[in-house]
Amino acid sequence: xxxxxxxxxxxxxxxxxxxxxxxxxxxxxxxxxxxxxxxxxxxxxxxxxxxxxxxxxxxxxxxxxxxxxxxxxxxxxxxxxxxxxxxxxxxxxxxxxxxxxxxxxxxxxxxxxxxxxxxxxxxxxxxxxxxxxxxxxxxxxxxxxxxxxxxxxxxxxxxxxxxxxxxxxxxxxxxxxxxxxxxxxxxxxxxxxxxxxxxxxxxxxxxxxxxxxxxxxxxxxxxxxxxxxxxxxxxxxxxxxxxxxxxxxxxxxxxxxxxxxxxxxxxxxxxxxxxxxxxxxxxxxxxxxxxxxxxxxxxxxxx
Amino acid sequence: xxxxxxxxxxxxxxxxxxxxxxxxxxxxxxxxxxxxxxxxxxxxxxxxxxxxxxxxxxxxxxxxxxxxxxxxxxxxxxxxxxxxxxxxxxxxxxxxxxxxxxxxxxxxxxxxxxxxxxxxxxxxxxxxxxxxxxxxxxxxxxxxxxxxxxxxxxxxxxxxxxxxxxxxxxxxxxxxxxxxxxxxxxxxxxxxxxxxxxxxxxxxxxxxxxxxxx
Numbered sequence: 441x442x443x444x445x446x447x448x449x450x451x452x453x454x455x456x457x458x459x460x461x462x463x464x465x466x467x468x469x470x471x472x473x474x475x476x477x478x479x480x481x482x483x484x485x486x487x488x489x490x491x492x493x494x495x496x497x498x499x500x501x502x503x504x505x506x507x508x509x510x511x512x513x514x515x516x517x518x519x520x521x522x523x524x525x526x527x528x529x530x531x532x533x534x535x536x537x538x539x540x541x542x543x544x545x546x547x548x549x550x551x552x553x554x555x556x557x558x559x560x561x562x563x564x565x566x567x568x569x570x571x572x573x574x575x576x577x578x579x580x581x582x583x584x585x586x587x588x589x590x591x592x593x594x595x596x597x598x599x600x601x602x603x604x605x606x607x608x609x610x611x612x613x614x615x616x617x618x619x620x621x622x623x624x625x626x627x628x629x630x631x632x633x634x635x636x637x638x639x640x641x642x643x644x645x646x647x648x649x650x651x652x653x654x655x656x657x658x659x660x661x662x663x664x665x666x667x668x669x670x671x672x673x674x675x676x677x678x679x680x681x682x683x684x685x686x687x688x689x690x691x692x693x694x695x696x697x698x699x700x701x702x703x704x705x706x707x708x709x710x711x712x713x714x715x716x717x718x719x720x721x722x723x724x725x726x727x728x729x730x731x732x733x734x735x736x737x738x739x740x741x742x743x
Numbered sequence: 744x745x746x747x748x749x750x751x752x753x754x755x756x757x758x759x760x761x762x763x764x765x766x767x768x769x770x771x772x773x774x775x776x777x778x779x780x781x782x783x784x785x786x787x788x789x790x791x792x793x794x795x796x797x798x799x800x801x802x803x804x805x806x807x808x809x810x811x812x813x814x815x816x817x818x819x820x821x822x823x824x825x826x827x828x829x830x831x832x833x834x835x836x837x838x839x840x841x842x843x844x845x846x847x848x849x850x851x852x853x854x855x856x857x858x859x860x861x862x863x864x865x866x867x868x869x870x871x872x873x874x875x876x877x878x879x880x881x882x883x884x885x886x887x888x889x890x891x892x893x894x895x896x897x898x899x900x901x902x903x904x905x906x907x908x909x910x911x912x913x914x915x916x917x918x919x920x921x922x923x924x925x926x927x928x929x930x931x932x933x934x935x936x937x938x939x940x941x942x943x944x945x946x947x948x949x950x951x952x953x954x955x956x957x
Contacts (some may be wrong), residue, residue: 612746613753725764728837732760732844739847740753743866 444690448523451698456672457481457665459705466709481668488661496654499556506553507655507662513546514666514673520596521673524697525686527597534594536584540577543629543673546666547573554651565650568720572635572647575727576628582734583622586614587681589741600680608684617737619682624730626674628723630667633712635723675704744788749867751785755905756847756871759878762898763839768828768890772817775897779809782901789868789908804923805904813897813930820934821890824941831887831948839885843878850874868909875902889940889949893933900926 461478468475477483495504517539519529528535551570554562588594590611591602608615628635631648640646652663679700685693718726758778765771783806786798821828832839850873857869879899883892900922907919944951 609746613750617753725837725840728840729760729764732840733757735844736753736756736847739851740867743851 442527444526444694445529448526448694449518449529452518452521452523452669452672452676455698455701456668457485459671459675459701460668462702462705463709463712466706467713470710470713481664485661485665488664489658491657493655493657493659496557498558499654503553503556503654504659506549506556507659507666509549510546511662511666511669513542513549514669517542517546517673518669521676522597522600522680523676524680524684524693525601525688526690526694527601531595531597536588536594536596536599537581539596539673540581540584543670544573544577546670550651550663553655557654559654562651562653565647568647569651572628572723572727575724575731576625579621579727579731579734580625580629582731582738583618583625586618586734586738586741589738590614596677600677600684601686603681603684604686605684611741614737614740615681617733617740619678621730621734621737622674622678622681624726626671626678627708627711628727628730629674630671632708634715634718634726637717640717672701675701679704748785748788751781751788752867752871755781755785755875755901759875759898760840760843762882762894763843763878764836766830766836768821768830768888769818771830771891771894772814772821775817775894775901776810776814778898778901779813780806782904783810785905786908801919804920808923808927809897809901812927816930816934817890817893820937824890824937830891832885833887834885839881842881843874846874846877846881847871850877869906872902872905872909875899875905878902887948887950889933889937892949893930893937896929896933897926 458478458481460481461476464480465475465478520531520535520539520542522528522531547569551566554566584596584599587599587603590607591599593599593602624634627633631638636647636649638649640649648667652660655663676697679697683696683700685696687693755778758774758781762771762774765774783802786802786805787794790798834842847870850870853873854869876899879895879897879902882895882898884895886892886895904919904922940949940952
C-alpha cells in the first residue's frame with residue numbers, strides 16, 4: 441500500500457459517477473438533445489441521500505441489507521483493482537478470483553433483495569440477471585486466466601503492471617480478443633446497451649432496472665453509486681489492458697489512464713447510441729461468443 | 744510477417760465461428776467472401792522465401808473468385824430464388840459455435856500427430872486449416888437450405904486450400920488453379936440447380952428432397 445494507491449482509490453470514489461454523466465451526454469449529443477448536466481449523477485446521489493427510505497411490510501432484512509452489501513462488495517473489488525501501473529490497495533496472488541467473486545456477491549445480493557420484495561416483476565428481472573451473468577462470468581474468468589497465463593502472475597496488480605506495448609506487438613491477436621471479450625462482459629455486467637437498456641421503462645425488456653425498482657432514498661443511492669463504481673472497476677481493468685502507457689512517470693501514466701477511462705465512457709455512449717438492444721434470445725449468443733473468443737485467446741497464449 | 748500471418752490465421756478461425764453463429768444468409772455469404780480475401784492475403788505471406796509470380800497469380804485468383812465472383816453468384820441466387828433470409832439450422836447457433844471450438848480442439852490434437860506441421864510458420868495454421876475443413880463439413884450437414892450447402896462446400900474448400908499452402912507448399916500450380924476452376928464450376932452448377940429446385944418446389948429446403956424417394 442502506498443500513497444499513489446490511496447490517491448487512485450480516492451479518485452475512483454470521486455470520479456466514478458462522472459462516467460455515467462459522460463455516457464449520458466454522448467447519447468444526448470447523438471440524439472440531438474442538450475442532455476442532462478455532466479454532474480447529474482452527483483445531484484441524483486445527493487438528492488437521494490437526503491430522502492428517507494420506504495420499506496414494504498412484506499420485505500425482510502435481506503431487502504435492507506442488499507444495497508449495503510452490494511456497496512461493500514464493490515468497495516472490496518475496488519481495493520484490489522489496479523489502475524494502470526499504480527498497484528491496488530490490496531494485492532496478493534489469486535486476487536483475480538476475489539475480484540470475480542466480490543462482483544458475484546454484489547450481484548447475488550441485488551438478486552435476493554429483488555426476490556425478497558415478492559414482486560413477480562422483480563423476480564423476472566432477477567431470473568434474467570442470473571441467466572446472463574451465469575454466461576458472462578465464465579467469459580470474465582477466462583479473460584483473467586488468459587491474462588494470468590500471459591504475464592505469469594496471479595495478482596491483478598502485477599498482471600496489469602506487466603502489460604505494455606511490446607506485449608501487444610508480440611501477441612496482438614490474443615490480447616485484442618481478450619479486450620473484445622472483456623468489453624462484451626463489461627457491457628453485460630454493467631447493464632449497458634446491447635444486453636440491457638439502462639433507460640428503458642418498458643417492463644418486458646428490463647433486466648437490471650427492474651430489480652431495483654423497490655429501493656428508495658439512501659438505499660437507491662447506494663445502488664446507483666455501486667453501479668458506477670462497478671463500471672469504474674471493470675473499466676480500469678480494460679483500460680489497463682488496451683492502453684498500457686507505462687512510462688514510469690506517474691504524472692504521465694496517471695492522466696493517460698484517466699483519459700482512457702473517459703474515452704471508454706465515450707465509446708460506451710457511442711455503442712449505446714448506434715446499437716439497438718439485442719433480443720433476449722440473442723443475448724446468450726453474444727455472451728457465449730465472448731466466452732469462445734476468450735477461450736481462443738487462452739489457446740493462443742498457452743500453445 | 745509472422746505477426747500478420749498469425750493475425751490472418753486467427754481471423755480465418757473467427758470467420759469460421761461467425762459462419763456457425765450467423766443467422767442471415769447474406770451475412771454468411773459475405774463472411775465467405777471475407778474468407779476468400781483473407782486466404783488470398785495468406786497466400787502472399789505464407790512462404791518464408793518470399794513472393795513469386797506463381798503466388799501472386801494464385802492470390803489474385805483466390806481473391807477474385809472467392810472474394811467477388813462467388814458472393815455475386817450466391818447473392819444473385821438468393822435474390823432470384825426469393826428465399827427467406829434465415830439460415831434455419833438443424834443445430835442451434837450457440838451449440839454450433841461451441842462445436843466450432845471443439846473442432847479446433849480436435850484439430851489441435853490431430854495436428855500434433857501429423858508431421859506436416861514442420862513447414863508451417865505458425866503453430867496455429869494447421870489446426871485452423873483442419874478446423875476450417877471440419878466447419879465446412881458441419882455446415883453442409885447441419886443447415887437446411889441448399890444455399891448453405893454451397894457455403895459449407897466453399898468453407899470446406901477454403902480449409903483444404905489453407906492446408907495445401909501451409910503444409911505442402913509445392914503443389915503444382917496447375918492443380919491449384921484446377922481446384923479453383925472446379926469450385927467455380929461447382930458453384931455455378933449449384934446456383935442453376937438451386938434455381939431449378941426453387942422453380943419446382945417453391946423453396947430450396949434440401950431436407951424435404953428426401954420425401955421424393957418412393
